[in-house]
Amino acid sequence: MEEQIEQLFQWIDQTATIIEQEENVPYLEAVIAASQLLFDREMPDDLEPSYDKSLKDQLGKVHLKDFEMEVRRKAMQLAILKGMKGATQQHHYITPDTVGMFMGYLVQKFMQGEKSYRMFDPACGTSNLLLAVLNQQKGTEIAAFGSEVDATLMRLAFNNTNLQERHVEYFHQDSLKPILLEPVDVVISDLPVGYYPDDETASGYDLKAEEDHSFAHHLFIEQSLKYTKEAGYLFLTVPSFLFESEQKEQLQSFLKENAHIVGLLELPESMFKNKQHQKSIFILQKKGTETKDPKKVMLAELPSFKDAHAMNGMLEQINEWFKNDR
Structure with missing residues (x-):
């Protein structure tokens, strides 16, 4: 290969x-x-x-x-x-393959037994993450959607999808503005991190900042939940400092009202040049009439993806969680 x-x-x-x-x-x-x-x-x-x-x-x-x-x-x-290489804009960034493979594994575990469902990536970039996750869902019919504001990344996503001979419906727009999309069963995304410059659009969000610009990653969490069906799942890469910012209480109370926190898996520090840029996979379930908090939240620091022995141990722990703590 x-x-x-x-x-x-x-x-x-x-x-x-x-x-x-x-x-x-x-x-x-x-x-x-x-x-x-x-x-x-x-x-x-x-x-x-x-x-x-x-x-x-x-x-x-x-x-x-x-x-x-x-x-x-x-x-x-x-x-x-x-x-x-050498592009300085943070949004010109591609999700590492190992993250795509692991996220695909998680989606497979949570959606096991489902014959068909809808999946959306609200910050799809070149669509590498979306396609990596789709390629791992065997024997399942998935209607896939992606949204991206950057024109070059959108064209790359479109061509990437053609080469994969897949059907994905794309929205070329600012994903924090209203999207013409019915709610989906699964949201996956490598969320943009930083401040969102459009204060007028941000003003319509519960997670807007009281003053100055709002955090884009907070708004994306809210927007992702909005486009998720009741009881649907979200798999988001978020900054590991998500619950350490000055707006953490606002975020925590919003999540408590709208979602169940299912898991927070810290990606290996070795994947990031700087600890400040470290990310985690955040797993949420949107609240519904029959949903409830898991018995135990899946919390872990993931080992290096290159360490097969440690990674197998982690997968065993995740399997145990599915059996006993979900």
């Missing part, structure tokens, strides 16, 4: 580099064009003969059908990561 990922990444990278140089566009824009070419295999009109030949030569080297879905996703992820 690693060889295939490398082969497909090299093709996307080489094709994007040709497009980048010929059309004088940023590398990420060229990745969008290269992935589109790979998917629909249609040459643009009126190209210079040498440029036309270069792209046709590239097309002759690979066929999408020769690569399985996870190979396609990971090859695109590598190309996107290369394009984002």
Whole structure:
């Protein structure tokens, strides 16, 4: 599999580099064009003969059908990561694969036995997390939705989804404004962290700040709950300092009223350059007429994903929780 990922990444990278140089566009824009070419295999009109030949030569080297879905996703992820190197904006950030795999495992455990359901990522970015989680849900029919404000990330998400031959309905908009979406069974998201600049939109939220800008990650939690069905589940990566900020009491009372806290799993510190940027997976269930708090909240510091022995021990603990404490 690693060889295939490398082969497909090299093709996307080489094709994007040709497009980048010929059309004088940023590398990420060229990745969008290269992935589109790979998917629909249609040459643009009126190209210079040498440029036309270069792209046709590239097309002759690979066929999408020769690569399985996870190979396609990971090859695109590598190309996107290369394009984002040096990008200073925090929202130009891709969720690590290990987090996507673990979150996919959690969704599978909580949704076991469900034949079909609806899933939404309100901050989908390039859709790497959403597609990683979807790829792990075997034998289940999932209607998937994503929302993203950044136009480049949205186009990458769209092409990523095409390469996966999946159907995802996307909303290109500010996800903290009203979304034309019926509530879903599962929300997954790597939440944007920081301040939200639009005070007028924030003013409609219970979790708005009394003064200055509101925390975007607080507003996203509230918005995510709004678009979750009663008794539905949310799997969110949040800053590990979530309950240490000056607005923690406001957040705690809001959650107490609207959700059951099911789990808080701290991601390994080794994944983050700086302890201040450390994140946790926060699991919530939206309150419903027949829901109740778990017997025990699932609390854990996750070991390094590279430590197979420690990770197996953690998975055993999670299985025990499902048997005895859910």
